[in-house]
Amino acid sequence: xxxxxxxxxxxxxxxxxxxxxRALARLVSEVERGGDAGRAVSRVVHPEGGHAYTVGITxxxxxxxxxxxxxxxxxIRSAGDRVAVVAIDPSSPFTGGAILxxxxxxxxxxxxxxxxxxxxxxxxxxxxxxxxxxxAIRVLDAAGWPWVLVETVGVGQVEVEIAGSADxxxxxxxxxxxxxxxxxxxxxxxxxxxxxxxxADRPGAAETRRDLAQMLELAGVRSEGGWEPPVxxxxxxxxxxxxxxxxxxxxxxxxxxRTGQLEERRSVRLTDELRHIVxxxxxxxxxxxxxxxxxxxxxxxxxxxxLDPWTAVDRLLDPA
Amino acid sequence: xxxxxxxxxxxxxxxxxxxxxRALARLVSEVERGGDAGRAVSRVVHPEGGHAYTVGITxxxxxxxxxxxxxxxxxIRSAGDRVAVVAIDPSSPFTGGAILxxxxxxxxxxxxxxxxxxxxxxxxxxxxxxxxxxxAIRVLDAAGWPWVLVETVGVGQVEVEIAGSADxxxxxxxxxxxxxxxxxxxxxxxxxxxxxxxxADRPGAAETRRDLAQMLELAGVRSEGGWEPPVxxxxxxxxxxxxxxxxxxxxxxxxxxRTGQLEERRSVRLTDELRHIVxxxxxxxxxxxxxxxxxxxxxxxxxxxxLDPWTAVDRLLDPA
Numbered sequence: 001x002x003x004x005x006x007x008x009x010x011x012x013x014x015x016x017x018x019x020x021x022r023a024l025a026r027l028v029s030e031v032e033r034g035g036d037a038g039r040a041v042s043r044v045v046h047p048e049g050g051h052a053y054t055v056g057i058t059x060x061x062x063x064x065x066x067x068x069x070x071x072x073x074x075x076i077r078s079a080g081d082r083v084a085v086v087a088i089d090p091s092s093p094f095t096g097g098a099i100l101x102x103x104x105x106x107x108x109x110x111x112x113x114x115x116x117x118x119x120x121x122x123x124x125x126x127x128x129x130x131x132x133x134x135x136a137i138r139v140l141d142a143a144g145w146p147w148v149l150v151e152t153v154g155v156g157q158v159e160v161e162i163a164g165s166a167d168x169x170x171x172x173x174x175x176x177x178x179x180x181x182x183x184x185x186x187x188x189x190x191x192x193x194x195x196x197x198x199x200a201d202r203p204g205a206a207e208t209r210r211d212l213a214q215m216l217e218l219a220g221v222r223s224e225g226g227w228e229p230p231v232x233x234x235x236x237x238x239x240x241x242x243x244x245x246x247x248x249x250x251x252x253x254x255x256x257x258r259t260g261q262l263e264e265r266r267s268v269r270l271t272d273e274l275r276h277i278v279x280x281x282x283x284x285x286x287x288x289x290x291x292x293x294x295x296x297x298x299x300x301x302x303x304x305x306x307l308d309p310w311t312a313v314d315r316l317l318d319p320a
Numbered sequence: 321x322x323x324x325x326x327x328x329x330x331x332x333x334x335x336x337x338x339x340x341x342r343a344l345a346r347l348v349s350e351v352e353r354g355g356d357a358g359r360a361v362s363r364v365v366h367p368e369g370g371h372a373y374t375v376g377i378t379x380x381x382x383x384x385x386x387x388x389x390x391x392x393x394x395x396i397r398s399a400g401d402r403v404a405v406v407a408i409d410p411s412s413p414f415t416g417g418a419i420l421x422x423x424x425x426x427x428x429x430x431x432x433x434x435x436x437x438x439x440x441x442x443x444x445x446x447x448x449x450x451x452x453x454x455x456a457i458r459v460l461d462a463a464g465w466p467w468v469l470v471e472t473v474g475v476g477q478v479e480v481e482i483a484g485s486a487d488x489x490x491x492x493x494x495x496x497x498x499x500x501x502x503x504x505x506x507x508x509x510x511x512x513x514x515x516x517x518x519x520a521d522r523p524g525a526a527e528t529r530r531d532l533a534q535m536l537e538l539a540g541v542r543s544e545g546g547w548e549p550p551v552x553x554x555x556x557x558x559x560x561x562x563x564x565x566x567x568x569x570x571x572x573x574x575x576x577x578r579t580g581q582l583e584e585r586r587s588v589r590l591t592d593e594l595r596h597i598v599x600x601x602x603x604x605x606x607x608x609x610x611x612x613x614x615x616x617x618x619x620x621x622x623x624x625x626x627l628d629p630w631t632a633v634d635r636l637l638d639p640a
Contacts, residue, residue, distance in 0.1 A: 039630040046628035061380055271619050275610050277633045282602035290595050299591050308366035310359040313597045
């Protein structure tokens with residue numbers, strides 16, 4: 001049955017729950033686009049959620065995140081569960097185009113009704129991914145997907161933040177991780193609940209394991225709540241080690257659920273999200289502020305160096 | 321003579337212009353930290369600027385950006401000019417720590433009074449790097465540095481945006497660039513004024529050159545204002561090709577200056593910056609909004625699924 005073009009969020013959610021993948025995709029698109037329609041979707045899905053468990057998978061470009069994610073999907077499927085994947089593509093600041101090359105590696109699951117894969121891109125608006133990702137997770141949660149994997153590149157302020165706000169965060173490195181992660185090693189170290197050394201059949205795996213152990217010891221921030229991030233070897237393109245990784249995720253889930261850390265994390269995350277939404281709402285006001293002649297005059301004054309940027313903005317926002 | 325602890329921005333700027341590097345470093349630190357002190361610095365330096373030319377250097381982690389930047393610094397020095405480098409380190413979302421390993425490659429310039437190198441990190445505040453980077457450039461400009469190189473990792477929404485807002489943007493790739501840049505190929509393609517194939521002595525350089533040419537043709541967005549992004553081979557750790565790169569930067573500068581594109585670009589960039597500052601100011605309001613009991617109540621309501629996030633924020637911002 002074709003989906004009516006004017007289907008409302010309630011109808012779409014009902015369809016998505018009944019297994020209609022186009023309805024699900026449409027709901028995700030709406031929250032990705034934002035705006036009033038996206039907010040209407042959030043309103044409908046939010047009360048229905050709270051059941052999905054999210055796993056962030058992140059690491060440097062080329063670390064094999066997509067292949068590993070695909071192997072984890074196979075693990076979850078063989079355990080009999082359904083699983084959704086949200087893959088974050090940093091987009092062009094100009095065209096907003098997402099690069100989908102990565103996604104082909106997920107092809108092995110393309111015909112499996114128990115797997116839903118979705119790439120997301122920011123359309124260049126401030127805070128786009130930061131706001132859209134939790135909304136997309138909410139949609140999948142409300143539609144009844146018990147597992148949501150969130151794959152992001154582990155470089156970049158926004159992207160690391162998104163990966164780190166999952167219920168369990170997996171950081172993927174490779175043997176001889178040097179240059180490729182140095183730019184953001186500390187950031188990745190601190191969000192990791194589980195480390196994976198992917199491509200562990202390559203030379204240097206032992207050294208990498210030793211480096212990780214050393215850095216974890218140095219960091220000293222670990223083992224809160226009785227959890228020490230395990231380091232797991234995988235060769236994702238041969239599905240090796242994915243079972244061990246999945247067992248670690250399950251152990252971590254049990255622990256954070258039992259100790260109340262999960263609730264705590266989700267509460268902190270929600271507080272952050274509300275802050276971002278407050279900021280987004282105020283930014284809309286800002287856009288209105290910056291649309292008129294007064295803003296153009298301010299720009300001209302700053303460009304001519306008659307005013308500095310901060311003073312110009314102060315005058316715009318408080319013209320008295 | 322030791323710098324007085326309570327030196328005001330005017331005194332610091334005068335000292336920085338006279339060659340006092342600690343005064344310069346202090347000014348950059350102030351704008352990096354933001355807040356009232358940072359804004360006071362912006363007010364003092366803004367009227368004095370407009371003379372520096374900025375060059376963005378970006379690319380995937382491990383592409384050899386720092387080594388290339390160092391080679392470019394050597395070119396500028398041998399032409400007799402002074403040059404400042406601003407290196408952007410994505411920071412840990414937790415500790416705010418910058419990873420400085422990269423910087424050691426700049427050691428060859430450590431004793432050269434004509435070179436000033438500065439790493440910057442965001443302290444986790446929203447829009448931190450986006451706001452702080454242009455302020456830091458303003459400081460260096462006002463202090464009389466004629467060239468400012470801005471090195472960022474070419475992955476991540478914020479980082480690509482910063483690199484793309486230089487007067488000339490150089491995108492660094494390697495032979496066989498596949499996985500490492502796929503995550504953000506389109507974004508990098510569109511901000512590039514000049515491409516560099518670094519490590520061009522490795523296998524695959526010819527293919528990479530062909531790929532780039534093809535993608536540029538496909539993109540079709542290029543050659544605006546009569547400029548076609550050249551593709552330059554370098555082996556930065558042997559300083560090979562840096563002269564050719566520098567010649568290309570100089571050609572690009574001449575062109576954009578002559579055609580008025582430089583003024584246009586700077587005007588667009590300033591408009592963006594003012595928008596960000598408006599947003600930051602409103603975000604401060606947001607933080608005030610989200611500090612009280614009303615915000616805690618809203619969080620509790622959303623957590624208990626009595627309210628969705630958007631409605632909760634609407635009520636917070638407009639309690640009527």
